[in-house]
Amino acid sequence: MKKLLIAGNWKSNKTVQEAIAWLLEWNAKCQMLNAKWENATVVLCVPFTLLYPLKQEIDRLQLPIELGAQDVSPFPDGAYTGEVSARQIKELSDWVIIGHSERRKYFGETDEILAQKVDQAKSAGLHIIYCVPDKETTVPPGVDAVAYEPMWAIGTGKSDTPENAGEVIRGIKVKTNIPVVIYGGSVTQENVASFVSQEAIDGVLPGGASLDPEKFANLIKNACNPR
Ligand code: 13P
Numbered sequence: 001m002k003k004l005l006i007a008g009n010w011k012s013n014k015t016v017q018e019a020i021a022w023l024l025e026w027n028a029k030c031q032m033l034n035a036k037w038e039n040a041t042v043v044l045c046v047p048f049t050l051l052y053p054l055k056q057e058i059d060r061l062q063l064p065i066e067l068g069a070q071d072v073s074p075f076p077d078g079a080y081t082g083e084v085s086a087r088q089i090k091e092l093s094d095w096v097i098i099g100h101s102e103r104r105k106y107f108g109e110t111d112e113i114l115a116q117k118v119d120q121a122k123s124a125g126l127h128i129i130y131c132v133p134d135k136e137t138t139v140p141p142g143v144d145a146v147a148y149e150p151m152w153a154i155g156t157g158k159s160d161t162p163e164n165a166g167e168v169i170r171g172i173k174v175k176t177n178i179p180v181v182i183y184g185g186s187v188t189q190e191n192v193a194s195f196v197s198q199e200a201i202d203g204v205l206p207g208g209a210s211l212d213p214e215k216f217a218n219l220i221k222n223a224c225n226p227r
Contacts, residue, residue, distance in 0.1 A: 004040035004196055005145055005182050005203035006220055007129055008210025009070060009097060012047060019050045023057055026065075026213035035221040040203070042220055043068045043095050044210070045129075048084050051092040068095025068129070071103060074116035086124035096121050097205075098143070099131045101151050115140040129205070131184070135171040145180040146172055147205045153185025155208060159195075160185055166198035173200065189218035196223050 014022065045068035046054060054067055073083035089096060098117045103109045114130075118140040121128050130143040133151045148168050153159050160168075160183070169181045183195050184205030195201050204223065210216045 001039050006040055006223055007043040007045055007205050008216055009045045009205055009207045011207055013211055016053045019054055020057055022213045026217055027063055029214050029217035033217055033221045037224040040224050045070050045097050055092050067093035070097045072096050072117050072121050074113050086120040086126055090124040090126055094127055096126045097129045101133050111138050135168050139176045146178050147182050147184045149184035157186050159191055162194040162198050166200045170200045189215055189222050192219050192223045
């Protein structure tokens with residue numbers, strides 16, 4: 001059985017208080033659902049400000065969820081005001097999303113900057129989820145997972161079809177040789193099983209559906225314990 005990667009992307013949402021409340025509610029809901037995911041890695045990619053408090057709580061309660069950042073500095077530690085370096089992230093989490101289309105669109109991130117970010121993240125030992133909007137976009141070597149996220153499907157409620165996503169993901173795997181490729185774009189608790197049941201699709205990257213603890217718990221359950 002393939003091992004799934006389920007990574008929630010909170011984007012620019014939640015205060016510390018809201019994040020801790022989410023975690024406790026999510027944990028309670030998972031226990032209620034008796035959701036089991038030995039066959040999945042579940043990651044929560046959160047704003048930098050939430051990494052430390054969430055790590056404290058996850059460690060304290062020994063919860064089966066890993067943390068990730070949503071971006072990383074293209075530079076090492078040093079005089080780069082406002083940036084958070086890969087080494088700083090690695091102290092608090094094991095994962096990072098690089099190249100999300102919102103970073104490309106709103107912050108002008110180019111393939112060159114993104115390759116620098118990948119280098120930094122790699123040298124700090126972070127696991128990298130690299131996002132691409134299609135199968136043509138360059139993927140730098142050394143990333144751990146690719147996320148195929150068609151821009152028109154992000155936050156629109158109009159996901160790609162599982163069949164087409166599977167086809168694009170097969171193409172990405174052939175082109176990049178990266179064995180783990182996941183799908184993102186309007187993934188919900190209702191449609192998640194249809195994506196992960198495609199042979200080529202190794203997991204999902206939900207945005208909106210990860211903001212609600214109950215929806216995210218259901219999504220994990222439906223991905224890992226399909227009826
Ligand atoms: P939605 O699940 O809200 O469409 O967001 C997808 C996404 O961009 C995850 O990175």
